[in-house]
Amino acid sequence: MSLDEDLEEAAAAGVGLPAGLGLRRARAWLSRAVEPGTIDFWRYVEDVGPVEAVRRLRSGRAPERIRSLVGARAEQDATLADLTRAERCGARLVVPEDDEWPALPLHALTLAVSAEPREPANQSDRTKAPVPPLALWVRGPARLDELVDRSVAIVGSRASTAYGEHVAAELGHQLGERAWTVVSGGAFGIDAAAHRGALAAGAPTLAVLACGVDRPYPAAHGALFHRIAETGLLVSEWPPGCAPLRHRFLVRNRLIAALTRGTVVVEAAARSGAQATARRAQDLGRQVLVVPGPVTSAMSVGCHELLRDENLQAVLVTSAAQVVQAVGRIGDDLAPPVVGPTSLRDGLGDLAARVLDACPVRAGASPERLAAIAGCDVLEVLRVLPVLELADLVEWTGTGWRVAPPSGRKGGPGAAA
Amino acid sequence: MSLDEDLEEAAAAGVGLPAGLGLRRARAWLSRAVEPGTIDFWRYVEDVGPVEAVRRLRSGRAPERIRSLVGARAEQDATLADLTRAERCGARLVVPEDDEWPALPLHALTLAVSAEPREPANQSDRTKAPVPPLALWVRGPARLDELVDRSVAIVGSRASTAYGEHVAAELGHQLGERAWTVVSGGAFGIDAAAHRGALAAGAPTLAVLACGVDRPYPAAHGALFHRIAETGLLVSEWPPGCAPLRHRFLVRNRLIAALTRGTVVVEAAARSGAQATARRAQDLGRQVLVVPGPVTSAMSVGCHELLRDENLQAVLVTSAAQVVQAVGRIGDDLAPPVVGPTSLRDGLGDLAARVLDACPVRAGASPERLAAIAGCDVLEVLRVLPVLELADLVEWTGTGWRVAPPSGRKGGPGAAA
Structure with a gap:
């Protein structure tokens, strides 16, 4: 069936039914139509529903502002190709209508986006907008909501030192041993060390990517991504084949913060991206945890800046037990x-x-x-x-x-x- | 003249006059009569005055409780010998009646001792009692009150690492360059590194000792103590010749905290003495500053414990500029x-x-x-x-x-x- 026929059927079936192919194709189409993290687009989909949003955009009935975001992509349809390509690498599309959708963790983003002004000019920069994802491409055997239920983000510098990598791996290992999921990106340095530590403990980990889950970046981490996808999950807002454009890493970072109960910064240079991630985690109500290091190390300067920042309630941690103690407290509030x-x-x-x-x-x-x-x-x-x-x-x-x-x-x- | 004759003369001269020999001999006698840090003894001297206190103790007219603290020492008199011995090594006795007495910094101890209960059984352990000194033996050319006016304590482990010593020396050097006095003990490790850093910057430093200023301990630091006494000060509550008994270091620590605007802990093992010093500094209203280190270093465990302690308002510092920023703020409150x-x-x-x-x-x-x-x-x-x-x-x-x-x-x- 064509996309439009599937959409007709999905629209006729109404809301509340299990996510059928029409709905899934609608979400897949939306995930390619506009860059994730665009507040107005997410709001429009939320207002009229995903199936209706696609129908109106394809028939030119959507408001001019929304149509201009999509542009010529309104006439294209790569949904079946994307879904097939995902299936071929063991991936699937998880949509908000699925039981597996991590609704509770992502609720922080729904709350945050409701505080954003209506006027596009006054909204946060798109790379920093606190907007929920429209759908998630996930690759691996684990169930997304279960894997992130007890999870901690470990982030830090790509240009890490041997000290930082040792600490990240040890934290990953001990968190894995305690059945806490390590969530990180897929970058060199701290990200990779944290995943490797958890994998060495036989624990599944979750990597949130800024590109398609079928072509993880960096390529040198092919074996690592393969191991993650064997027991844990690779997760991305971008459809298969998408390239890791620079701004996508910033957009992606809000997901790492939102999906987890707390973010551990292991090593960060002065005024670095890891600091920005920590601040966004706190804005989403997540615990910010920071590993100190030698004051003589440039890679710990950012960590110490975070710990000295009085506007940030960052907690100094030196072990996985202290991490669990800190995020466990938040868990008590939830359950x-x-x-x-x-x-x-x-x-x-x-x-x-x-x-x-x-x-x-x-x-x-x-x-x-x-x-x-x-x-x-x-x-x-x-x-x-x-x-x-x-x-x-x-x-x-x-x-x-x-x-x-x-x-x-x-x-x-x-x-x- | 004998001690008792000098005391008669001092008593006849009355209060308010410059500290003459009689008063000085009285304070010297008191500093040897009872171990410093004894609340009841300090209170008795405060109540009746130093000259009268010595007269009553020597004539058996002091209350039984106070006489029992002094015991057989009431009949001894080493004051002239002590004062001569001090003079021979370039030292002098500084008493509360002198202009040079650091009255403002030590006022924190006077306030703290007034909060102690009257009943001896309920008072703090003597080694931890927040009681002012009765007199201070000082060796060196600097004026005591001026030297401690802008001062910071640098404390830490004797079993320090190369990292800790490097940081202590660098802090000492940069504080010295900014005309801040480094105050510390005379121990191996962090104490010595901090003094050496300040001396290398051509700045005077101050070592508070737990033994006589004429026989500083440890003996291996003889050259270091000599250099400190050339431009700065060696300070002790104990008369010349006194040995560095173990409990005296604990008694001494309150002076390091009280004399300075803040205490910087550079390296400390878990549950260590440096932690206790930091807590006492906070109890006296002093800023507690802590240098972090690798979480893999046993010598930084105590530092990280201090930074994680929510009852302590410890501030993480990584440089002398941050130390000055933190204690300068308190300075603004005073001046x-x-x-x-x-x-x-x-x-x-x-x-x-x-x-x-x-x-x-x-x-x-x-x-x-x-x-x-x-x-x-x-x-x-x-x-x-x-x-x-x-x-x-x-x-x-x-x-x-x-x-x-x-x-x-x-x-x-x-x-x-």
Whole structure:
């Protein structure tokens, strides 16, 4: 069927039905019609609905202002080609009408865009506009909403130092061990180190790209992107084949901030892009976390500027445990606390709580590794583990210790306490 | 004359006269009678006066509680020996009755001690008691009150890293260049590096010791102490010859905090003494400044803990300019702002203000060095210097640029602006 026939059918079927091909083709068409991040265009689609928006634009019935944004692209249709091209690389189009759409995290952008003035001249620069995406092209086996539910962005300089890469990889690894998803771009330096750390922990990660998910950039990261797409997700607002134009990275950055509970800046030069990302994260109500470094390192100057900025409530972090502590607090605001395990935890001493925090959720860790993460003695870990096991808070996997799953905990003897 | 005869004469002369030998011998006697930092003893001396306190203690007329603090030492008299021994090494006793006494900085301790309970059992541990000194033994040519007027404490670990020592020396050097006095202990590591940096800038520094000023500890720092005593001051509450007992360092620390406008912690291990010093500085209303470091360094763990502590208003600093900015603010609260130069400065652009901040007050600095300190390009410095010179804010010394003295500024053409 032609696009227009599909649209007719979708329009006749009405709103509220599962996202059918017509709706999906409409969203695919919209994602190529105008650069993502354009406030007026998103508002128009929101007002009349995606199917109707495409029909009006193709038949010349849309307002002049909106038609001028689309221009000659109104007559083109690459939707089937784009969807086919996506399918060929294992990608799909996720639309706001899908269950998988991360509606809760992206709600921050919906709130932010409603505060923007109606007059286009007074709106934020398009590369910085706090506008939700119209659709997302995603490549990989994970479910988008589930993957970003407990996620943290790790961002930083491309020209990173060995120190910054070490810290990013270690944070990625430990967050992965604790079942937190690392979200980042796909750039050299901090981005890649964070992904690699998480992948080394066997955890899925999510890369938000500024180009098509079938041709990730930079090309030298082909193997890395392939690994990310095997267990996690590559995500982009741009259809397959799109090039990583310079301004698209700035547009993309708002998604990294919005999709996650907090943004960790690992290394940033003075007046750098990572600083701008941190500020946008705070504007969206997200926690800004900053890793300090040597004051003699140019790559930590931006981090220290963020920590010194009194208008920013940036929190200094030195470990994954501190990251989780900071963003977990925000999580508590979103979800009611689980009473059983929480009160069990409340009864723990400082040392026991640290050892519990150090336990990974998937593969077990040795007491030596737990001691290294918790920052205490192996003997102390060995003294505390039996207590945690009796309380059904940790379990032995045969090769190491990990956090006991909540289900096992509820039925356990400790739950009665 | 004997001590008791001198005391009779001092008592007959009455209060308000310049500190004569009788009063000085009384204070010397008190400084050896009871360990400094004992609240009840300081209060008794404050109540009855130093001369009367010694007379009553020597004649057995002091309250039982106070007499028990002094014990058998009531019958001893080493005052002439102590004063002679001090004179022999170029030291003197500075007492609260002297013009040179740093009354304003030490007022924070007087305020703090008034908040302590009367009941000895409820008072702070003596090593942490916020009690003013009864007298100070000082060695060196500088005037004590003038030296501490614009001073900053630099403290940190003895087991410092090359990074920490580099930063401490650089801070000491740049603070010295800006005519700020570095105050520290005399220990290995950060203390010594800070003193050495300031001395290298030709600036006097001040070491507060936990032993006699004639036998500074550690002995390996003999040459360093000698250099400090040539232009700055060695200061101690303990009479000549006293040994550096372990608890005395803790008692001494309150003086380092009180005498300065702010305390900079350069490197500190987890749960370390430098952290305790920082907390005491804040309790005394002093600014706590902390230098971050690599999160992978055990010697920066304590610094990062301080920066993460929400009960502490610690400020992250990476340069001497930021230290001066932070403690200067407190200075503004103590002294009325100088209107002329301030409004001149207010008119400066960001770059010009940074270059001005980078200028030393004594020896001139090259444009290259100013660029390095201000964190900008040499060409930018060369563009801004003529503007600053026209405004009489900087001057050329023949070998470099420095801040123009205020007197030259007042008469200059810029003052009219």
